[in-house]
Amino acid sequence: MNGGAVSGFIARQVRGQDTPWANDYSAPVAQFSNAFWLVRVFYAMTLYISYTEMRVLWDIARTAEGISPLWPVWWVSDPRTAGVFLLLALLFAGLLGVLFTSSRPVRVVVFLAILEATAYRFSFGGINHLNHTWLWVAFCFAFLPSGSQENVAESAAARRQYLVIFFATQGLLAVFYTLSGLMKAFWGLHAVMTGQTGSFSPFALAVLTADRLMQVPDASSILGVFLVDHPWLGWPAHLWVIYVEVVAILIVFRPELHRLWGIFLVMFHVGTFLLLGISWNPQIVLLTLLFLWSPFAPPFNLARTIAAIPGIDLLLELRTLLRGGALARGEARR
């Protein structure tokens, strides 16, 4: 394949047709209206999480003695008072976010409240990452332009700006999954080269599951014990997860796959719950908002969807190339 063919191939991988990535993108009003309502649902979810976080923060605040503050809460000297202040601030910001979703300053306040509350929660030793995606989506949405739905819809530039931010947010979530997949692939290859057990080993998922269940004595795993007793069953599932994660960033540029990958990623989290007992409730809502209900997803078409799947698209491309070569040879013979 020559240089032009390679660059053409890469360009096709990230063409982003009918998304804000495309040069000829017109920011349709219908896509904007969908995105606008999805953002509103995100702030409803934020209020819900703020409410559920109250209990967690209160439990910390009423018993906290020492603190190893993460940088956003460097100012905390009395962790008990700070905990109460932050749980109230988070709840108040959550309410503001629902009432004034269209206001950028309010969205900035919501992001700062989530940042502070999350940093406080994890300033007592280990960092858990269940709130990280919520935090980063709030960060991205703070950049959305201010204005009512009608006002933004009227201006093509404002609509475009809104949808660019929404698309960037989808992509950032995909970057998280791609990083996760690349880490598994990297350490998996490293293990292959050093002759150790790694991500690509047949028993990898069983070893991870056994290890996790022993780490957490009261882990509520439903299928974990079964998998550890039948370790081969985990191999295809683990390879599938690595593939789904690694290519996630490519999916953002292929709106026909947004829903399918949303389903795949939700299934992945269902799997981690069944095997490892890890439930990540907000992530399921985020995947629904950003992928399953993606404003850029076209009406479902089975052939187009299958043809866009990374790997299958390569095979189709190869078939086209081979056919083209055969035709050219046929012409030459004549």
Next chain:
Amino acid sequence: MCIGRRFIIFLWVGYAVLAVGSKSYLKATDDPAVEVFPFFTWSLFSKVQDPREEFAIEVEMLDGQQFAPPVDVLELAVPRGLFRETPIAVHKSIQALAQSNGDGRRLAFEGNYLGGHAISYRIVLYRFDPMDRWRTGNRGSPKILGHYQTKEQ
């Protein structure tokens, strides 16, 4: 290149570079911090450690009651109500404090999770085959890294 694309690339690439770069920096400088919050590499279950190395806190005496052999604090946590955080969060805290220098993390851990109890404990390192441990329950012999007492003694 339009502004939209620049913003998108800046956000995605910027995040990835900061997450991976800061993690590499912390590792290279032997910093006990796990990450520069909130930049996380999303390296979850990436390494299949076999054999696995794991730190543990084992209680030797709790409010006057002696344990011989010492008992993992995670096994005592729920029945004794030692702490309210999820066991995995406490497990992560133990891994972080065992690898940290100085007493800061340990004292914070004692204050938050063991406060109100008179506890003698030891920090140990285990090295084991996870599948073997699963089948036999054998975690091997611990390497003792230090003995400590909470301030309520």
